Amino acid sequence: MLQNINLASIRQGRLAWLDQLVDTIDSHVSEISTTALYGISILSLVSVLVITYAIWLIYWHPLSAFPGDVVRWGPNELSFSTADAWKDIYDRRKDGKILVKDPNFYRVDDTVRAKHIVTTSDPEDHAQMRKMMSHAFSSKALLDQEDVIQHYANGLVDALYERCSGGPVNLVDFFNWTTFDILGEMAFGESFGSLKNRKTDSWIAIVLDGVKFTAWGVAINKLPFLVRLEQYVYPKHVLEAGHTHALQSKRKILKRADMNPARPDFASYILAKREALGITDWELAAHANALIIAGSETSATTLNGLFNYLTNYPDVYTKLKKEVRAAFKSGDEITAARAGSLPYLTACLEETMRIYPPIPNGMPRVTPPEGCMIDGRWVPGGTTVAVHMWAVTHNPANFKDPNVFRPERWLDKSEKADRLDASKPFLVGPRMCMGINMAWIEIRILAAKLVYYFDFEMVDKHNWCLGQECYTLWQKPVQYMVAKPAQPQPTPTVL
Template sequence: MELPHSYLTYIMVVMSDESRSLGPAAAIAFSVLVYFVLRTTYNVFFHPLPNVPGPYTWSASRLPFIFSLLKGTIVHDFQQLHRKYGPIIRIAPDEVIFAGAEAWNDILQPREQFLKDPVWWAKQPGNPDSIINAINPEIHARMRKTLAPAFNLRALRAQEPILHQYVNLLVEKLIQLSSDAASNETTEFDIAPWFNYITFDIFGDLGFGESFHCLENSQYQSWIALLFNSVKAASFVAAARFYPLVEFLLLKIIPSSLKKMQRDHYQQIVDKVERRLNYELERPDIMSHVIATDYKRGFSRDEINATFMVLTTVGSETTATVLGGTLNYLVSYPDKLRLLSDEIRQRFSTFEDITLDALSSLAYLNAVINEGLRLCPPIPWVLPRKVSASGATVCGTWIPGGTPVSIQQYSLNRDPSYFSSATSFLPERWLSDENSNRDSPFYNDHRDAVQPFSVGPRSCLGEHLARAELRLVLAKLVWKFNFLAPKGKMLEWEQLRTFLLVEKKPIVVRMEPRQNL
């Protein structure tokens, strides 16, 4: 839709008349002001999305969105907007977000695929595609077909000894930590980094055939430390992409030292890939499936490097987020932690009896994990796709072609119209007895609205591996330790900021090894 001709004519006449009476600098400033007013008026009242609810300030300009993104409050700001305006909101002149269960299928499994929005997903010029940022569906499908066998249940059974190796090392390290702390008369620990240590070490072994040695050294490897320090910077890069000139200038002023750091960061992954590709020993790891596939049908060498670099992050940091969030809620709800402890300790008489097959049948453990995934989604918002050129209906609303649309998991998972006591940690909502009992407060919960691993052709390949890590780590820790809430030091998960990934803050717990085992 265009502005009415009479309105345009009037504005142009006013601009022309006013400009004649001003000096050059003032004329330019006046013209910019008029353009801003004109553009804002168009965005709010004449844009193809005027009927989508949302605040005028966000509809008029991209700036409120960018400020929210850079502050790290974007998922919380979206949640407040959803509470005020409903499940469908216009949060920029040309962008719409959704917090409705139908959005999973409408956006991620439509008849004509919505492609990833290049603003968020496009690779830097000259860089290879990875399975994460490959916008072309054919390229993505080729890569996914190669990697999928590395993440199925058959592969997981072969990888189970590797998982036990690192979970057992985690337990050993925490026992030693507890022993050292006891001599200093303290039993309170920040357990958050330990979850990152183990998830990165596991992926290092499964991806490259070698650990990052975080658990062994009780500290972050330099590559991982740099990764965490660059998360906020990624938000600034994404924000700059909305303004090509700003992005151009930003890339030009990046210090050479930072560029070298980025190259060194990438080179460490290249070196790890090189060493793994030269292994003569067969291993049941992820890379073995890439090696077994011809490059023309699978990955080029550059694509292997790019893919395993991003998988190291998404395959590790996200699982650590859920582990930390779930344990944080458990110590905040001691009655739920007691139920989980009773289930695990009654089921396994010895530490060595704990296996993935046995854990998969523990109803309360799996309910705890599902509730942790609901309240602590590792990806709080599914980054935008672009509606296909012909347009489409999403959650009952017609959206023009080319419009960026996204799913707000954080808002959806905490929506009281979908879940009873939506902000409370209540694993019982996932138990089958509660689901079928009409008298249960959870009978009408929309459990299918929770999709932490996404759906469709780009759903998370690593769901089986992630759930296995969550079960094994939580079960072995709860079997071996008694956990309690610290005095006045509980982390409020809702206060964590999001910079594409969830911000890391200390998760302090009181932890004591069980006696007389």
């Protein structure tokens, strides 16, 4: 009996509690129903639209027919990794069609992203800029440039002799100091003083962070609704570096404009056309920056990559040392011409730029409105296309054992196992690197001098090139090496 009473009261209590709950929900539902209904309807509509758009992109978009070796890596973007795609996308085409640089990737504005030779999309605009700068890359200019390169190459050797007895050296710093000092002198009329001070100039640190600013800008541009909010999307330090870098470059180039250097530098040729072509101060700064980044970071990357692979492949290193040390009786004899006649050195550098391309991503172009053929396939108009440097040089269809560092593949051309023309670290066609000759002079001299003067051993031997972050250019971590002198120290150079 007692039990029944208790059970009944419990049941009653439960029911009361449930009644209360139902009442509460009821009142809330009636309060929010209209708003919730609207919300749910809009959400459902958006979901249906997004799903329909996604299905359209996957099954009915004109590019949906591109599976396999051509990778559709964005709704309207194709990546080719065949040797033949290079000429169809970047070179002068037989059908006269021009694939311009994709303005969504090469972003420009009137201030911190002012257009320069690398970023302008308009072919006529570009041709004018290229003409303006051509004197800076003439044979005569190259002779002067070799003097500057020799000067800093000797400075690098001195700095390494000075520091190597104190323990392992971070090669990344030493190559940055050297290549940025060379380009600083060529572009702004003065070096950054990094080699002399044995310290990375603060401007260089900002330049390297500034590279991320450009890469973030490209990523943000992929979602147009983010562009207006972009200052909130960038990481704060990247945004600051991008702006500081542009402002400091403007200050530097305007200071250079007031100087009158004895030897013409890159700035001389640009300043000479400043009025005639109506080049703004921001554009002046952008040109100088483009030259410094294009010319220094890339060469430093190649040299770091070379010494990483040499120290990981002792047989290759021994063979290269033999070639270089047999060719020269003293370090002063190392000139660009003589270093250029060493086949194994050239093969080692070619192989470095294949396996660790200084600019590893694709440089996007847009197909003309009427579409065009690329590598034997029809591609509709307005499609963004590129050959991604890393993909094409690591594609086993182009290179046998693509992850193996084997300079011999560049020497034994009868082998035919490799499509050597798939590796184009300097690009091809009218937008190809303007500094290719200077780059070869620089990397040959610097590599030959270091191979001649030192024996390097990597601390904690590993493949330093793998696993690096990339923001168009590699974010290079420290690379510590033990440097043992192999020759008596030369007379130091006054920097």
